[in-house]
Amino acid sequence: MLYRRKTYTVEPVMYETFTHFFHTYLLPNQLTHGAQLVGRWVNEERTEIMAMWAYDNRAHYETVDASIRASEMHAEAQNYRKSLAPLFISSNEDFFTSTGNYGQSPQIVAVSGYIVNEEGHVLLVRNNHRNDTYEMPGGRLELGESLKEAVKRELLEETGIHAEIGDMTGVYQNITSGVICMVFRGRAVSGVPAAQPPETIDVQFVDFDIAQVGDWVKRPQFASRVDDARNSDTIAYESYEVRPYRLIERS
Structure with a gap:
C-alpha cells in the first residue's frame, strides 16, 4: 500500500467551513475514484488538519x-x-509505505440492513461517494x-428510519479493501x-421484483446481498475483489 x-x-x-468542504467534496470524490x-x-x-489516504500503489494513486x-x-x-474565504493558509503532502502492521488487523467490520416497510418495499440509499448505484x-x-x-444506528444516520433488526442473511468479504460486511433483515x-447530507443524496422505499434488482443496484457485490436477503433461509457467504470486480467464492 x-x-x-x-x-x-x-x-x-x-x-468548520473546511470540514464541511471536506465532507461534501473532497471525501466523496476520493472514495468514488478508489482512494x-x-x-x-x-x-x-x-490550526492544522491532517488526512491520511491509502492507495494500492503509486500507479493507482496517479490514476485516482x-x-x-x-x-x-x-x-x-x-x-x-471561489465563494468562500481562503479555506487554508498552506498545504503539504508526502508519501509513505508501511513498515508492518504490528499486530493490528487491517480488516474492517461493517453492517448493512435489508429493511422493509408494511407494504414490503425495500429501503435503498444512494450515497454521495457511490452515486452510480443504490x-x-x-x-x-x-x-x-x-x-x-450498528445496523440501527447506521439506518438512522443515513435514512432517518428506526427499525427492528432480525436475522442475519449473509457475510460478504471485500478482499481488496479488507471490509467484511454482515447483512441483517x-x-x-x-x-x-x-x-x-452529506452521507446520502437519496433515500426511498422501493417496490421491485427480483428481476428488477439490477435496475436499482448497479454493483454486483451489492445486488447479491439484496438477492440473498430476499430469497434465502440460510446465511450466504461471498468473497470478491474490486477494481475490477471478480467473484472469488460463494456458498
Missing part, C-alpha cells in the same frame, strides 16, 4: 488523482471555493456496539425516509 499524508494549515475560524481514507485529525488549536481532477465534482468544488443502508461497526446496534417501525 501507498499512503499519502495531506496536511493543511488553517485559521481556527475556518475549521481509502485511513483517518483525519486536527490539533487542539484547530487524474480521475478526480477530471471529474465534475472537482470542478464544482473549485467553483464553490444499495442497502449500512456502515462500519463502532467500538463498543453490537452488530444489530429488519422492519421499519417509524420515521420518514429522507436523505441525510
